[in-house]
Amino acid sequence: MNNSDNSVSSTCADEKLSPAVGIHYSSDISRRWEKINADMRQIQVSGVQGTDISAVYANTSTRRKIPPDNPLPTVGFSCMTREPADDEIPHLVDDAIAQVLGPRGLSEIIKRGDRVVIKVNVVGPSQGLPGEKGRGIISDPRIVRYVAGKVREIIGFDGSADLKVIDATFTPEKNPSDKNNPQSFYYARLQRSAGNSVEANDICYDYDADGILDGGSGAKLVNLDSVQKSDRFLAVVDEPIRGRSEVWLPKFLRTKDQAQGESEYCDVYIGIPILKSHGLCGTTGALKLHWGSMLGLLEKQEHAGYGFGTGDIRMFLDYLCALNRARGFDLVIMDALTGNRSGPANKVEDKDAKTDFILVNAILCSRDSVAIDTVETLLSGYQLDSVPLLESAFRDGIGINKPAHIDLLGFDAFANHKQWLREHYSGCMTGSYPFENGWGNAKIQDDFNAPVDVKVSCKREGTGYMFEYTASEPTPCIHKLARIDLLVNGTVVQRIFDNLNGGRVAIDLAEYRGQNVRCRIAAWDMALNCTLSEETEMKVD
Structure with a gap:
């Protein structure tokens, strides 16, 4: 997150502020959800102002370039x-x-006595076929409970240590697990029974409805819609299209510096989004996960006043970016065990209708919300330029959305997994892969082919060693070559961003003198498909 300039400022709610809209709560939540779902369906007919990056930003210039020495954000993929x-x-x-x-895992960023907040997605926990309620809709409780448990092992229970798990439940009710609210944490579970009720054999967020996350971590559950304005702080963010944007977030989400000596803050903020498509954004991941933390139920449901189907979607995207700039995640762990093809919630009124999800069987992780959402978009089978939120966040300096500048670990594992999904969920209707074409204006990819003719040789030349490599784009090809990585013993020693079809590069192997080394290259394309060359082995003199 980039808050280094003067475009973001924060203050406490009791200081002098410009007038802000108060909190409004809908008296008929089901009616509003019905209208929102109808509006999202209407977008497919009427369209919005801009259906891809070039249309959304037709009259604006790119505000940001990636410096040549900029470290590549890492995205883990399992x-x-x-x-x-x-x-x-x-x-x-x-x-x-x-x-x-x-x-060291989480211990690398969390220490004993820290205050940690975990943001999850529990919108629509009661939706889905009986026996699989919440699947493909809410953050899987197995992941949330495991991560919360690991955090608690590190921070302990003494002193300032604190752990919260948060999301909005669409009611001002303080009790986050209110049994009378079908949106509450009580109904958020991995359902293992065929009926509609919550059963003991389900893996739940809060089976006993005591406001504490099940599983032994002792994490306090918080309904963000119950956090009043007096318990929030204001961040004023200057956005390119919206201009001055006011963001009210709970005080416990402040950084220690933002708290300026006050007791409410968090040291580490973790997001656990779920792999979903979205009727407005195309995809909803780490960037969109902040939406539940905004002030006001009415504003949240109506997406900050964005006019469905006729408005300027850039206004909505800018507000999402403002939320991320006010307080971004320190780490994102994405639940990609399932993939919701046409979410974020079911498009029909019947809460017992089957959710259109597939089993993706993956977990993603990153400290860069934009990078992980870029990988998520590609994992969904969508074209990056049809999800303009990624470009909005990049232009705001929140993170990186350019595949050539993302370090996706596992090399060809990502491309291989996408190919497996295509074969396992073939077709173009419900339950297929890629996700639903055109939902939220996101367009599916037509090209899943990885680079071809990827070869490397290495030989001594003078006092050093010379890599000679080649790589080609397949035919047909939509996704051009993006980067070449040179690997020695499986570790990247140099990255190449030009002359991608072939060239010669001198490499210093002095540290390997007297050893046998394995050399190869990884050729990446603009959809993060990767092809590894055969390894060549040699002894360094």
Whole structure:
């Protein structure tokens, strides 16, 4: 998150502020949800102002360029080609986290006594076929409970240590697990029974409705819609299209610096979004996950006044960016165990209708919300230029959306998994892959082919060693080559952003003198498909 300039400022709610709209709550939530779903369907007919990046930003110039020495944000990717058992999910989570933070995992960014907040997505927990309520809709409680448990092991229970799990439940009710509210944490679970009721064999957020996350972490559940204006702080963010944007967030989301000595803040903010499509944004991941933290139920449901189907979607995208700039995530762990093809919630009024999701069997992780949402968009099978939120966030300096500048770990694992999804969920209707074409204006990819003719050789030349490489784009090809990585013993030693079809590069291998080394290249395209060359082995003199 980039808050280094003067475009973002924050203050407490009791200081002098410009007039702000008060909190409004709908007296008929079901009616409003029905209208919102109808409006999202209407977008497919009427369209919005701009259906891709070039249309949305036709009259604006790119505000930001990536410096040549800019570190590549890392995105971890862990997957299986079958549905993981309950006891296998922690391994997937740990693997994705370790790819980003290293072998110490969460201990790399969290220490004893820290205050940690975990933002989840529990919108629509009662939706779905009986026996699979919430699947493809809410953040999987197995992931949330495991991450919360790992956090608690680190921070402990003493002193200033604090752990919250938060989301909006669409009511001002203080009790986050109100049994009378079908949107509450009580109904958020991995349902294991065929009926509609919450059963003991379900894996729940809060089976006993005591306001504490199940599983032993002792995390306090918080309904964000119950946090009044007096318990929030104001961040004023200057956005390119909206201009001055006021963001009211709960005081417990402040950084320690933002709190300026007050007791409410958090040291580490973790997001656990779910892999979903979205009727307005195309996809909803880390960037959109902040939406539940905004002030006002009415404003939240009506998406900050964006006029469905006729308005300027840039106004909505700018507000999402303002939320991220006011307080971004320190780490994102994306639940991609399922993928919601036409979300974020079911498009029909029947709460017992089957959710259109597929089993993706993956976990993603990153410290860059834009980078992980870029990978999510590609994992959904969508074209990046049809999801302009990514470009809005990039122009705001929130993160990186350019595939050539994203370090997706696992090399060809991502491309191979997408190919597996295409084969396993073939077709173009419900339950297929890619996700629904045109939903939220997101367009599916027509090209899943990875680079071809990827080769490398390495030989001594003078006092050093010379890599000679080639790579080609397949025919037909939509996604051009993006980057070449040179690898020695499986580690990237140099990245190449030009001369991608072939060239010669001198590499210093002095540290490997007297050893046998393995050399290869990884060729990436603009959809983060990767092809690895064969390894060549040689002894360094």
